[in-house]
Amino acid sequence: MESKALVLTEQLSKSYKDEIVLNNVDLQVDRGKIVGFLGPSGAGKTTTIKIVTGQLKQTSGLAYVLGKDSRQLNNSIYQQIGIVTDNSGIYKKLSVYDNLYYFAKLLNVSSSRIDEVLKRTEMSEHRKKKAGILSKGQTQRLILARAILHDPKLLILDEPTSGLDPATASAIHKLLMELRQNGMGILLTTHNMEEADKLCDNILLLNEGRIVESGTSQAIRLKYNRTKKFRVLLKDNRNYLLDDCKETAGKIKRWMEEEMVETIHSCEPSLEEVFLKITGRSLNEDIVQA
Numbered sequence: 001m002e003s004k005a006l007v008l009t010e011q012l013s014k015s016y017k018d019e020i021v022l023n024n025v026d027l028q029v030d031r032g033k034i035v036g037f038l039g040p041s042g043a044g045k046t047t048t049i050k051i052v053t054g055q056l057k058q059t060s061g062l063a064y065v066l067g068k069d070s071r072q073l074n075n076s077i078y079q080q081i082g083i084v085t086d087n088s089g090i091y092k093k094l095s096v097y098d099n100l101y102y103f104a105k106l107l108n109v110s111s112s113r114i115d116e117v118l119k120r121t122e123m124s125e126h127r128k129k130k131a132g133i134l135s136k137g138q139t140q141r142l143i144l145a146r147a148i149l150h151d152p153k154l155l156i157l158d159e160p161t162s163g164l165d166p167a168t169a170s171a172i173h174k175l176l177m178e179l180r181q182n183g184m185g186i187l188l189t190t191h192n193m194e195e196a197d198k199l200c201d202n203i204l205l206l207n208e209g210r211i212v213e214s215g216t217s218q219a220i221r222l223k224y225n226r227t228k229k230f231r232v233l234l235k236d237n238r239n240y241l242l243d244d245c246k247e248t249a250g251k252i253k254r255w256m257e258e259e260m261v262e263t264i265h266s267c268e269p270s271l272e273e274v275f276l277k278i279t280g281r282s283l284n285e286d287i288v289q290a
C-alpha cells in the first residue's frame, strides 16, 4: 500500500512470548507536523520507533515509512530520514566537525551544509572539540546535527531533551519548530508533557502498549476539563493532585491547621493530569494520588 503520510502504522502490535507490549497502535505523521508519542516508562514508545525504523519486526499489523513497508526499508529510504536515539553512533575520538564530515561523505552532502547545520544547532564554537569531551547537551545537539545533515523529510527523535538543562532543551525546541516550518515531519517520544504541549500538532498517549487518547493538546485537555483540581505541595515535599470535593476540603483544612502546606494551586487539567486520570499512572512519578 502506498501512502502520502511520512509514517503510518495500522493496528501495529508486538508481543514477546505471552507479553503484549504493543496493541493495535495506529499512528500517522504528515509533512510539516510534529507528532508526540507520550507514555510512561515501558509503554512501548521505543518499540514502536524500532519497528517503524526497521530495527525490529512487528508481530502483526503494518508500518510504513515514506510509503514503504518498514520491513523492507532500503538505503534510499534511510537517506530521507533522520533518527535521534540514545545509541546514535557518534565517534568519540573524532572532532565534532569530523563526525559530521564523515556522515556528509556517506550521505553525499556538501561541506557547506556542515557549516550551516553547525550554526543551526549552535555548535559552531565547538567544532574542533573531540566528541568524547562534549557535555550531555552538546552531545545531543551533535546527534541532532548529524540527523538533519542530509535535510531528511522525516525526523524521528526518542526523548530528544531528556536530562537536558532548560536552555538547551529550549534551543532544541526552537530548532524543531523551524524544521517543521520548512516542511519536515517529526515524530518524537517524550515523558515530558510540557514539551509535547509546546511542540506537538498531534499527541498520542500510550499506556501499556495501547493508545488511550489522541488529538491536539488543547482538544485532549478540553475533553477532560470537567472537574477542577487542587495541586497541593506539602512542606515535606509530598505533592498531591486532588479532586474538588468535600473530602479534599477536609484534607486541606487539616493540613493547614497542622501548618503542613507549602503551596496550593487550583488548576485546570494539564496533559499530565489527563494522563493520570485515564491510566492511574503518572508520567512523572513525583505526582501521587491521595
Ligand SMILES: Nc1ncnc2c1ncn2[C@@H]1O[C@H](COP(=O)(O)OP(=O)(O)OP(=O)(O)O)[C@@H](O)[C@H]1O
Residues within 6 Å of the ligand: 016, 021, 039, 040, 041, 042, 043, 044, 045, 046, 047, 048
Ligand atoms: N527483547 C524484549 N523482550 C521482552 N520484552 C521486551 C523486550 N524489549 C522490550 N520489552 C518490553 O516491552 C515493553 C515496552 O518497552 P519500550 O522500550 O518500548 O518502552 P518505552 O515506552 O520506550 O519506555 P521508556 O520510556 O522507559 O524508554 C517493556 O515492558 C519492555 O520490558
